[in-house]
Amino acid sequence: MTILGISAYYHDSAAVLIEDGKIVAAIEEERFSRIKHDNGFPHKAIDFCLKSRDLEIKDVDYVAYYEKPLLKFERILENFIATFPLSLQPFLKGMPEWLDYKIKIESSIRRLGFKNKIFFVPHHYSHASACFLNSSFKESAILTIDGVGEWQTTGLWKANNNKITPLKRIDFPNSLGLLYSTFTAHMGFKVNEDEYKLMGLAAYGKPIYADKIRSIVDIKPDGSFRLNLKYFGFREGFRMYNNRFEKIFGKARSKKERIVRRHADLAASVQSVTEDIYFKTLNHLFELTGSSNLCLSGGVALNALANGKIYKKTPFKNVYIFGAAGDSGAAVGAALYVNNVIMKKRRNQPQNLYLGSKYDNNAIEDALLRYNLKFIKYDSERKLIDRAAGLLSKGKIIGWFQGGCEFGPRALGNRSILSKPNPKSMKKKMNIIKRREQFRPFAGSILQSEVHKYFEVPEKNHQSPFMTFCFKVKKDKSSTLASIVHKDGTCRIQTVNHDNGRYFNLIKKFFELTKIACVMNTSFNLKGEPIVETPDQAIEDFLKTRMDALVLGDYVVIK
Amino acid sequence: MKKLFTFFRTLNNIFITAILTIFYFLIIGTISFFYRLFKHEDKNPMSFWKKVDQLKLDKSYFNSPY
Numbered sequence: 001m002t003i004l005g006i007s008a009y010y011h012d013s014a015a016v017l018i019e020d021g022k023i024v025a026a027i028e029e030e031r032f033s034r035i036k037h038d039n040g041f042p043h044k045a046i047d048f049c050l051k052s053r054d055l056e057i058k059d060v061d062y063v064a065y066y067e068k069p070l071l072k073f074e075r076i077l078e079n080f081i082a083t084f085p086l087s088l089q090p091f092l093k094g095m096p097e098w099l100d101y102k103i104k105i106e107s108s109i110r111r112l113g114f115k116n117k118i119f120f121v122p123h124h125y126s127h128a129s130a131c132f133l134n135s136s137f138k139e140s141a142i143l144t145i146d147g148v149g150e151w152q153t154t155g156l157w158k159a160n161n162n163k164i165t166p167l168k169r170i171d172f173p174n175s176l177g178l179l180y181s182t183f184t185a186h187m188g189f190k191v192n193e194d195e196y197k198l199m200g201l202a203a204y205g206k207p208i209y210a211d212k213i214r215s216i217v218d219i220k221p222d223g224s225f226r227l228n229l230k231y232f233g234f235r236e237g238f239r240m241y242n243n244r245f246e247k248i249f250g251k252a253r254s255k256k257e258r259i260v261r262r263h264a265d266l267a268a269s270v271q272s273v274t275e276d277i278y279f280k281t282l283n284h285l286f287e288l289t290g291s292s293n294l295c296l297s298g299g300v301a302l303n304a305l306a307n308g309k310i311y312k313k314t315p316f317k318n319v320y321i322f323g324a325a326g327d328s329g330a331a332v333g334a335a336l337y338v339n340n341v342i343m344k345k346r347r348n349q350p351q352n353l354y355l356g357s358k359y360d361n362n363a364i365e366d367a368l369l370r371y372n373l374k375f376i377k378y379d380s381e382r383k384l385i386d387r388a389a390g391l392l393s394k395g396k397i398i399g400w401f402q403g404g405c406e407f408g409p410r411a412l413g414n415r416s417i418l419s420k421p422n423p424k425s426m427k428k429k430m431n432i433i434k435r436r437e438q439f440r441p442f443a444g445s446i447l448q449s450e451v452h453k454y455f456e457v458p459e460k461n462h463q464s465p466f467m468t469f470c471f472k473v474k475k476d477k478s479s480t481l482a483s484i485v486h487k488d489g490t491c492r493i494q495t496v497n498h499d500n501g502r503y504f505n506l507i508k509k510f511f512e513l514t515k516i517a518c519v520m521n522t523s524f525n526l527k528g529e530p531i532v533e534t535p536d537q538a539i540e541d542f543l544k545t546r547m548d549a550l551v552l553g554d555y556v557v558i559k
Numbered sequence: 560m561k562k563l564f565t566f567f568r569t570l571n572n573i574f575i576t577a578i579l580t581i582f583y584f585l586i587i588g589t590i591s592f593f594y595r596l597f598k599h600e601d602k603n604p605m606s607f608w609k610k611v612d613q614l615k616l617d618k619s620y621f622n623s624p625y
């Protein structure tokens with residue numbers, strides 16, 4: 001059975017193909033359109049998914065869409081009614097878009113030539129399925145939490161085999177995602193894009209505004225909450241906050257304004273309140289389900305700083321967060337829901353996320369020749385790995401482009417820029433290459449077998465394959481990992497094992513050479529760009545920056 | 560030709576904006592009046608969690624965009 005999952009028209013549009021329960025292709029539209037977080041209909045992503053399996057749209061049995069568009073439209077309309085007459089501007093901007101295409105998603109899918117059944121899976125069902133059905137758990141508690149779906153913003157669930165049961169929910173406008181985004185906007189960052197900048201900044205501040213935030217958010221002991229809408233602008237306008245909000249938290253930062261202590265304190269405060277709600281909610285979920293397994297999904301579940309504390313602050317023993325926890329991953333969830341729950345097919349094993357486009361040696365060599373670059377081709381993987389690990393051990397920064405590109409927001413070692421995790425100055429060098437703010441931390445990829453020696457993880461050989469958790473760096477390793485330890489002593493980590501193929505071999509060799517089992521890993525892109533998709537884009541970025549070497553498939557280019 | 564196209568596009572946009580503005584004030588405004596009259600929120604409940612109906616959702620529910 002072949003199912004095409006689609007997400008579109010909010011942010012991170014994507015397509016995914018599932019064959020007999022196995023995810024065989026998945027990619028975000030932005031990788032092709034080169035528009036970061038592209039929210040258009042994912043024509044190119046769909047095309048890729050079909051072509052990668054030599055299929056045509058008529059070969060697809062079902063299409064699964066990641067939300068119910070008319071239910072969402074109902075929420076939009078009710079919101080205009082509730083905020084009349086302040087919402088005229090968004091009404092005039094939003095209605096033509098809705099009437100023109102957003103409401104007609106079925107026609108857009110039919111225009112592809114698709115004649116079979118379309119399933120519209122409610123948004124939080126899609127999120128819940130994306131995490132649970134990809135996990136190895138037979139039964140689990142689930143928390144879905146994001147900005148907003150149709151109406152729902154938070155969901156508590158329990159799941160057993162092929163059954164996912166909703167227990168409780170919170171609806172728009174009460175949303176933890178939108179609360180976090182409001183502070184993101186107030187900080188001069190982009191909503192739905194720069195929330196992780198706020199998370200990075202939090203480490204530099206003290207949560208001295210937390211009580212003020214609590215004065216505008218009513219939080220109950222069971223984690224449920226209500227926003228005091230007098231202070232928010234997202235319902236009636238284009239601004240997330242309003243003048244009353246600025247009276248409490250000070251004037252919003254303009255994009256180019258220097259970041260000062262007050263901004264860091266605000267970031268720390270909203271992070272602290274977010275964690276308070278998060279852990280109260282999770283403890284309530286545990287009381288409801290009694291399960292020691294937890295699955296998390298939705299944009300808020302990408303808050304790696306909060307995730308790392310789950311093991312200490314809640315009774316959950318095993319936590320699974322799907323790497324594409326945001327809306328692109330909801331396309332996977334919708335397709336799996338159709339396959340496993342509606343069609344009652346057996347669940348598959350958890351998979352890695354190297355599901356995007358691949359380029360063979362011919363395509364890579366053609367690209368290198370087009371750019372007139374001198375390169376070395378390695379016929380054996382061992383020699384290639386020796387060379388790349390050797391460069392890393394000497395403190396060189398390398399662009400690393402291998403196999404299928406990653407699905408989801410994180411580069412997991414197939415489209416990455418890599419370096420040694422020390423000395424501290426490597427962070428500065430890398431931030432210059434990436435053209436991004438110096439306060440932002442970098443992640444580390446570490447051999448899973450060594451992770452407990454470097455980080456305060458809950459157990460030996462702890463697995464965290466998708467960079468969705470931050471853990472404290474052990475004191476005796478903080479100088480070894482100097483360029484990736486954040487101000488608060490934590491680091492976002494990806495554990496790497498045999499499943500990561502060539503990337504695993506690279507880190508293993510680097511470990512042999514340096515006795516350090518970890519490399520600094522950041523996504524292969526420059527500020528404002530999506531992650532590179534083709535060899536040409538990788539070469540362009542390599543030439544534009546101070547990267548020392550580029551490893552494309554079996555080829556190495558040295559600057 | 561290009562100028563003519565831009566002119567008609569602008570005219571079209573003005574027309575759509577005018578229709579939508581009238582709709583907003585007449586229809587949305589009227590519904591909003593009754594909406595506020597009848598919409599009541601529980602002032603201070605013990606919890607803001609909403610219970611979910613344990614309905615058995617059939618296939619046709621998932622085929623509908625609503």
Ligand SMILES: [Fe+2]
Nearest residue numbers: 146298299327
């Ligand atoms: Fe979502």
